[in-house]
Amino acid sequence: MKIHEYQARELLRNAGIPVPPGQVIETIDDAAGAYRRASDAAGTGLVVVKAQVHAGGRGKAGFVKLVKSADEATEAARFMLTHRMISPQTGAEGLEVKKLLVAAGVEIAKEFYLAITTDRATRRNVLIASREGGVEIEKIAHERPDAILKEPLHPLMGLQEHQARRVAFDLGFAGKQVGQAVRVMLSLARLFLAKDCSLAEINPLVLTPPTREQPDGQVLAIDAKFNFDDNATFRHDDISAMFDPTEENPAEMRARRFGLSYIALDGAIGCLVNGAGLAMSTMDIVKLHGQEPANFLDVGGGASEEAVTEAFSIILSDRRVKGVLVNIFGGIMRCDVIAQGIINAATNFKNPDGSIGFKVPLVVRLEGTNVEAGRTLLKGARARIPTMHAATDLTDAAKKVCAAVA
Ligand code: GDP
Ligand code: MN
Numbered sequence: 001m002k003i004h005e006y007q008a009r010e011l012l013r014n015a016g017i018p019v020p021p022g023q024v025i026e027t028i029d030d031a032a033g034a035y036r037r038a039s040d041a042a043g044t045g046l047v048v049v050k051a052q053v054h055a056g057g058r059g060k061a062g063f064v065k066l067v068k069s070a071d072e073a074t075e076a077a078r079f080m081l082t083h084r085m086i087s088p089q090t091g092a093e094g095l096e097v098k099k100l101l102v103a104a105g106v107e108i109a110k111e112f113y114l115a116i117t118t119d120r121a122t123r124r125n126v127l128i129a130s131r132e133g134g135v136e137i138e139k140i141a142h143e144r145p146d147a148i149l150k151e152p153l154h155p156l157m158g159l160q161e162h163q164a165r166r167v168a169f170d171l172g173f174a175g176k177q178v179g180q181a182v183r184v185m186l187s188l189a190r191l192f193l194a195k196d197c198s199l200a201e202i203n204p205l206v207l208t209p210p211t212r213e214q215p216d217g218q219v220l221a222i223d224a225k226f227n228f229d230d231n232a233t234f235r236h237d238d239i240s241a242m243f244d245p246t247e248e249n250p251a252e253m254r255a256r257r258f259g260l261s262y263i264a265l266d267g268a269i270g271c272l273v274n275g276a277g278l279a280m281s282t283m284d285i286v287k288l289h290g291q292e293p294a295n296f297l298d299v300g301g302g303a304s305e306e307a308v309t310e311a312f313s314i315i316l317s318d319r320r321v322k323g324v325l326v327n328i329f330g331g332i333m334r335c336d337v338i339a340q341g342i343i344n345a346a347t348n349f350k351n352p353d354g355s356i357g358f359k360v361p362l363v364v365r366l367e368g369t370n371v372e373a374g375r376t377l378l379k380g381a382r383a384r385i386p387t388m389h390a391a392t393d394l395t396d397a398a399k400k401v402c403a404a405v406a
Pocket of ligand 2: 223
């Protein structure tokens with residue numbers, strides 16, 4: 001599960017990590033008032049307007065704008081709320097922006113990268129830091145991996161102060177900055193564990209220029225990103241409450257309501273399967289025979305007839321789908337339930353042009369519990385589903401569906 005930057009800032013603030021104050025707005029009219037409040041807090045007139053979407057790369061896309069007046073803030077808000085944001089993280093169609101964060105801007109002397117995540121290679125949580133923070137971190141990681149510091153977290157004791165101090169010195173912090181940076185790192189590491197994160201990232205963590213009151217400058221978080229382990233959100237009501245369904249793929253949300261897992265992909269073959277392992281092998285074999293999966297929809301173990309019917313409807317409402325491969329190995333899932341779901345969906349499915357029934361080729365491979373009953377049901381319905389083909393095994397199924405859309 002992902003959250004917005006403004007929610008991530010709230011988590012950081014509650015964990016004691018300094019974050020500039022800000023306010024969320026949803027209309028252009030609210031920009032001027034939000035500018036004045038943020039500007040009062042900043043004391044410099046410098047304010048930043050930032051699109052709140054579940055994707056990064058906003059700075060380069062023009063969706064993070066520094067403004068110095070209420071008029072500039074209004075213009076920035078108008079642009080962001082009336083244009084879709086396209087960045088390397090959004091796909092070509094971009095994302096609609098519904099919310100903006102208007103926050104006190106800060107002067108920046110230096111930008112750093114700081115994150116906690118799980119390192120699969122060492123099977124530990126790890127602190128990742130770099131003095132090359134800001135917007136190019138992916139490029140740095142790729143081109144100069146030595147510019148990235150890594151510090152493993154102890155499985156029981158977490159990040160320890162001596163580790164954080166070493167990282168702070170390696171990042172080039174000096175004087176009072178060291179203590180501030182250490183507190184940020186320790187708090188972020190605690191937050192990562194306490195909230196069952198899979199990623200807790202501050203990019204950039206900034207150092208502000210020296211002032212009379214703060215001759216060593218100040219260490220602040222001005223952007224943050226969190227991902228949470230979906231299997232653990234049940235024990236974090238505060239995190240669950242941050243879920244924003246409008247940022248999710250609508251088909252994935254629809255599937256979730258029926259207890260189905262649906263993942264949208266880019267190819268032409270819709271895949272209805274049971275179990276994640278079977279989903280992976282189904283996608284592999286589709287690729288092997290020359291096509292790409294358009295999605296995979298996992299009906300899992302105990303899906304009802306109604307859920308299976310819904311599953312078809314979700315797959316077929318994806319315009320990219322030129323053919324459907326049903327690959328079921330009945331265990332807890334019964335083949336006759338799947339067959340009945342196919343028949344229901346085929347007899348009720350309403351096409352965009354208003355006609356009823358499947359138009360695209362449908363290849364069905366059933367095996368396992370109640371397979372004979374399932375096949376008998378499908379045989380009886382064959383006249384009503386003219387685009388349906390039975391397959392003898394997985395290879396036969398993949399070949400048939402790929403040939404049908406080629
Ligand atoms: P992202 O591009 O989606 O990661 O958005 P960020 O919030 O990280 O902003 C991108 C860049 O904009 C940062 O790396 C900074 O260089 C700049 N930026 C963002 N907020 C401020 C600010 O308050 N003051 C200044 N001077 N620059 C900012
Ligand atoms: Mn950022």
